[in-house]
Amino acid sequence: MGLNAELLDVRHLNVSFRSSAGLVPVVRDVSFRIGRGETVAIVGESGSGKSVTSLALLGLTPPAPACVVSGSVTLRDRDGSALELLQLSDAAMNRVRGVSISMVFQEPMSSLNPVLTVGAQIAESVRFHQGLDGRAAQARAAELLDLVGIPDAARRLGSYPHQLSGGMRQRVMIAIALACEPLLLIADEPTTALDVTIQAQILELLRSLQDRTGMAMIFITHNLGVVAEIAHRVLVMYNGCIVEQANVVPLFRTPLMPYTKGLLRSVPRLDLAGLRTAALEAIPGQVPDPASPPPGCGFAPRCPQCHPGLCDASEPALEEVEARHLVRCFRWAELP
Amino acid sequence: MSAPILELRDLYKSFPIHNSLFARDRHVVKAVDGVSLAVRQGEVLSLVGEPGSGKSTIGRLVLGIETPTSGTVWFDGVEISALPRRRMRPLRQRIQMVFQDPYASLNPRMTIEAIVGAPLDVHGLARSRAERGRRVAETLRLVGLVPPHAQRYPHEFSGGQRQRIGIARALITNPDLLIADEPVSALDVSVQAQVVNLLLELKTRLALTVLFIAHDLAVVGHISDRIAVMYMGRLVELAPTRRLFAYPAHPYTEALLSAVPIPDPTLERRRIVLAGDIPSPLDPPSGCTFRTRCPYALPTCAAQVPAFRELEAGHFKACIRDDLSLQPAPGLVADQTAPQ
Numbered sequence: 246m247g248l249n250a251e252l253l254d255v256r257h258l259n260v261s262f263r264s265s266a267g268l269v270p271v272v273r274d275v276s277f278r279i280g281r282g283e284t285v286a287i288v289g290e291s292g293s294g295k296s297v298t299s300l301a302l303l304g305l306t307p308p309a310p311a312c313v314v315s316g317s318v319t320l321r322d323r324d325g326s327a328l329e330l331l332q333l334s335d336a337a338m339n340r341v342r343g344v345s346i347s348m349v350f351q352e353p354m355s356s357l358n359p360v361l362t363v364g365a366q367i368a369e370s371v372r373f374h375q376g377l378d379g380r381a382a383q384a385r386a387a388e389l390l391d392l393v394g395i396p397d398a399a400r401r402l403g404s405y406p407h408q409l410s411g412g413m414r415q416r417v418m419i420a421i422a423l424a425c426e427p428l429l430l431i432a433d434e435p436t437t438a439l440d441v442t443i444q445a446q447i448l449e450l451l452r453s454l455q456d457r458t459g460m461a462m463i464f465i466t467h468n469l470g471v472v473a474e475i476a477h478r479v480l481v482m483y484n485g486c487i488v489e490q491a492n493v494v495p496l497f498r499t500p501l502m503p504y505t506k507g508l509l510r511s512v513p514r515l516d517l518a519g520l521r522t523a524a525l526e527a528i529p530g531q532v533p534d535p536a537s538p539p540p541g542c543g544f545a546p547r548c549p550q551c552h553p554g555l556c557d558a559s560e561p562a563l564e565e566v567e568a569r570h571l572v573r574c575f576r577w578a579e580l581p
Numbered sequence: 582m583s584a585p586i587l588e589l590r591d592l593y594k595s596f597p598i599h600n601s602l603f604a605r606d607r608h609v610v611k612a613v614d615g616v617s618l619a620v621r622q623g624e625v626l627s628l629v630g631e632p633g634s635g636k637s638t639i640g641r642l643v644l645g646i647e648t649p650t651s652g653t654v655w656f657d658g659v660e661i662s663a664l665p666r667r668r669m670r671p672l673r674q675r676i677q678m679v680f681q682d683p684y685a686s687l688n689p690r691m692t693i694e695a696i697v698g699a700p701l702d703v704h705g706l707a708r709s710r711a712e713r714g715r716r717v718a719e720t721l722r723l724v725g726l727v728p729p730h731a732q733r734y735p736h737e738f739s740g741g742q743r744q745r746i747g748i749a750r751a752l753i754t755n756p757d758l759l760i761a762d763e764p765v766s767a768l769d770v771s772v773q774a775q776v777v778n779l780l781l782e783l784k785t786r787l788a789l790t791v792l793f794i795a796h797d798l799a800v801v802g803h804i805s806d807r808i809a810v811m812y813m814g815r816l817v818e819l820a821p822t823r824r825l826f827a828y829p830a831h832p833y834t835e836a837l838l839s840a841v842p843i844p845d846p847t848l849e850r851r852r853i854v855l856a857g858d859i860p861s862p863l864d865p866p867s868g869c870t871f872r873t874r875c876p877y878a879l880p881t882c883a884a885q886v887p888a889f890r891e892l893e894a895g896h897f898k899a900c901i902r903d904d905l906s907l908q909p910a911p912g913l914v915a916d917q918t919a920p921q
Contacts, residue, residue, distance in 0.1 A: 290769040290770075290771060291769055410858045412858055440632060441796065441797070441837060441842075442631065442836060442837065442854075442855045443858070444842070445840040445852065445855075446854055449854055467769050467770055468770070469844040470799075470841065470843050470844045471842045472844070473842065473843060473844045473845055473846040474842055474843075474846075476846075494846050497846050497847075498847075507771065508770060508771060511770050511771045511774040512770055513774070513777070513797075513799035513800050513802060514799065515799050515802055515841055515843065515910040515911060515913060516910065516911075517803075525777055525778055527772070527774035527777075527778055528774075528775075529775070531739045531742070
């Protein structure tokens with residue numbers, strides 16, 4: 246698996262939304278890279294900017310002037326050419342979306358068209374991008390449903406979304422996303438709406454599809470358990486910026502940023518279940534409003550290690566403190 | 582051991598499904614299929630299962646939003662499933678509910694004072710506006726909000742704060758029993774921990790009994806004294822929390838435990854990925870309804886519904902196989918835990 250061959254290079258991505266209060270920055274100076282076949286997880290609370298980051302990569306943010314995107318996103322395409330995604334025309338971007346990069350959304354019910362059969366919805370993608378005709382497109386659709394583990398695929402093509410369970414619908418979404426064998430699959434909370442046993446099935450499916458096709462994945466989630474299972478590399482986002490970035494094992498073993506540590510401690514642990522001594526450690530307070538961010542480090546008002554006069558005076562830079570381990574914190578070195 | 586405050590006796594609830602407008606033969610979905618359960622005064626008992634397993638229907642039956650097809654619900658020695666509305670009303674202020682979705686369950690056009698104070702109006706519990714205001718302020722403080730919040734509207738609050746408002750609304754009548762239907766599943770982990778801790782603190786401070794309905798076993802493990810696992814309308818296992826995690830006795834419980842994602846990338850685990858979805862409740866499998874997904878099913882499992890029987894004091898299961906050695910929750914070593 247050529248993990249080192251670079252696929253996507255995101256540099257200094259900034260996204261701002263225009264509101265009555267002026268331009269509100271929701272993604273600030275986000276830079277990261279993804280290699281072929283690599284899975285990068287973006288973790289953070291609601292409002293941390295993780296979904297907007299992924300929408301910006303696909304050019305799906307609202308058009309200017311409502312939304313302003315800057316920075317660069319470079320995709321190394323199949324033929325080796327480097328595409329600058331933020332500069333592409335709509336027509337050129339349409340050829341990237343679904344073909345080189347595709348997306349699976351969180352809510353499988355509201356992302357599928359309720360009045361079209363799932364076969365028609367999968368076939369649309371292969372007809373549009375690969376120019377297959379009706380019968381060939383249907384055959385390809387059946388093949389895709391089979392690939393994502395839907396039994397009796399040929400018959401299921403005629404089903405409508407409401408006739409399928411949540412897990413089945415999410416498989417259909419994945420089948421549509423995989424129709425053109427993308428280089429990169431962006432999955433935005435793909436298992437959040439599902440139960441644990443079905444979530445386990447979908448994670449297993451995505452892993453096996455990745456082994457088979459060598460696609461890279463951006464996996465957006467707030468569930469650190471899911472991250473531990475699927476990611477190679479993790480970006481922790483807070484208040485619109487990356488606050489820590491590392492490979493999965495160092496991130497869980499030796500987290501450096503107090504926010505990451507807090508997130509890890511707030512996950513309920515099965516092995517401590519039923520022991521009353523172990524109350525969950527919550528992170529007090531809530532994500533700051535991007536329209537009125539706190540001065541200095543965005544996490545300072547909630548941080549148990551905040552050093553007044555330092556942390557609330559200026560914003561720390563994201564620095565690489567060990568090989569491939571980046572952290573945005575003034576005090577990482579002195580903290581336990 | 583304290584007396585049960587809530588008792589379900591052989592409870593059934595089925596919903597008719599009309600296939601066409603003039604259908605003669607009516608299909609029924611058995612949402613709750615013979616559940617007997619006693620919730621003790623002061624404990625947190627969790628009902629766990631996938632959507633469609635009937636756990637929310639049980640919550641609704643206890644509140645009297647649904648009437649049982651057969652069987653009875655007893656609250657504090659009174660059979661409430663047969664009470665006329667008029668007589669149910671005074672009891673209902675002692676049974677309150679916290680809902681799942683903190684966005685949908687608060688009226689966007691009402692102030693927090695109107696939302697939290699509404700139960701006082703319904704039950705005629707506040708004699709004056711001043712008393713009402715005072716009790717709203719008190720209750721907001723109890724859940725970690727401040728009295729000035731009372732004049733604001735729901736959209737001004739985050740998900741976690743909204744859930745606190747929902748809890749305040751449930752607590753303002755001083756209930757004995759709180760039914761919490763997936764109260765944290767819509768929240769971020771960090772905020773989820775805040776709300777779980779709040780519920781635990783309130784439970785101790787106010788001597789509440791809590792029926793906690795959830796699908797996330799890790800959260801449930803933190804909050805419950807006992808856990809009841811449901812599958813397709815039936816109880817399949819019931820045990821004290823620590824015991825259930827260390828010695829699961831039903832294959833479905835084992836699968837649920839093994840499916841919980843663990844935030845440890847180096848943990849070695851044997852995952853049991855269940856094949857398929859829950860069968861259609863319109864046409865449930867004969868015998869044990871879990872047998873179609875069960876890795877340990879035998880031909881005899883189809884023959885009859887397994888009895889819900891006691892293995893050891895307080896540990897029940899509905900499975901005919903006693904020869905299985907099932908694995909405990911990942912990361913938990915069974916031998917470290919003495920049976921409770």
